[in-house]
């Protein structure tokens with residue numbers, strides 16, 4: 110067995126019914142509470158152990174949060190109730206360096222999660238992680254590089270995370286792109302670009318994350334993990350001149366339902382969250398290329414004279430009279446994680462703009 114298999118097994122063995130320990134992989138330790146073979150690990154490991162050597166594989170440090178494991182600080186106090194849903198869980202957010210993803214990262218950290226910000230913009234991801242670690246005064250985030258359309262890159266990201274902390278509890282597939290355009294003149298290249306990031310990227314991430322989650326569940330059989338696809342309200346209702354995007358998001362719901370049925374044997378739940386428009390992010394609010402400016406310049410909203418007029422027009426289309434944000438989406442993530450009697454759903458967070466039948 111290799112480090113990348115032993116670490117999730119240890120995380121699963123340390124599971125106390127609510128959380129597994131963070132497991133940091135090392136070279137063989139000079140002193141360890143337990144030294145044994147990989148085959149004897151399940152019978153010899155006892156909950157609460159903080160250092161283990163596995164013959165021929167390496168050493169492993171354990172603790173309830175990253176600093177307790179890696180730096181030997183005291184375990185943090187337990188957080189009870191709903192506030193504890195993601196506390197000290199290892200969460201990954203792809204596309205977490207900006208926009209919705211950044212909002213989700215910030216909200217998960219507020220709820221105590223250890224978050225991997227996985228983005229093509231690795232500098233942005235690392236800068237955000239550093240800012241959050243300084244703000245919290247402990248290790249709450251890491252920035253890691255990934256291109257979700259490249260299988261080698263996705264596999265490397267998953268391995269890097271497992272090596273660092275021993276597993277993944279909640280994987281949020283958020284990285285996504287939009288290229289609007291009529292079906293009559295959209296290029297195949299643009300169509301494939303959107304499909305690759307939004308649809309194929311979700312397949313590649315699930316392919317490499319699901320086996321890690323299976324390993325974590327193996328020792329005790331009651332470890333629950335979550336894979337969550339951030340789709341869109343355009344996964345519930347078609348979107349005119351936006352077919353590539355809506356198609357990729359509807360398709361992702363098909364993957365979610367299929368993976369949910371398949372991965373339930375590993376206690377991995379798979380759900381989609383379908384947010385409404387996020388007006389504060391760069392997609393809508395970028396002062397040069399954002400959709401508000403584009404729609405103003407194109408005269409798309411009759412009578413609108415300013416960006417603020419355009420924004421109000423769109424906000425008024427939602428019963429809740431505002432756009433969606435990362436905290437709204439994170440509440441749906443918490444629901445999916447806390448709920449252990451539901452999987453394969455597409456959960457709307459649209460302020461009532463799209464209502465399910």
Ligand SMILES: NC(=O)c1ccc[n+]([C@@H]2O[C@H](COP(=O)([O-])OP(=O)(O)OC[C@H]3O[C@@H](n4cnc5c(N)ncnc54)[C@H](O)[C@@H]3O)[C@@H](O)[C@H]2O)c1
Nearest residue numbers: 204206207208209229230256257283284285341385386387
């Ligand atoms: N903005 C909205 O109004 C809105 C509404 C509903 C759903 N969504 C969905 O929310 C998600 C995030 O959207 P956003 O508006 O915040 O986008 P954004 O463009 O602001 O941010 C996307 C992030 O993903 C990263 N990224 C892009 N391609 C990547 C790739 N191949 N590999 C790794 N990282 C990549 C970017 O570097 C960026 O940090 C998307 O899936 C989007 O479809 C957005």
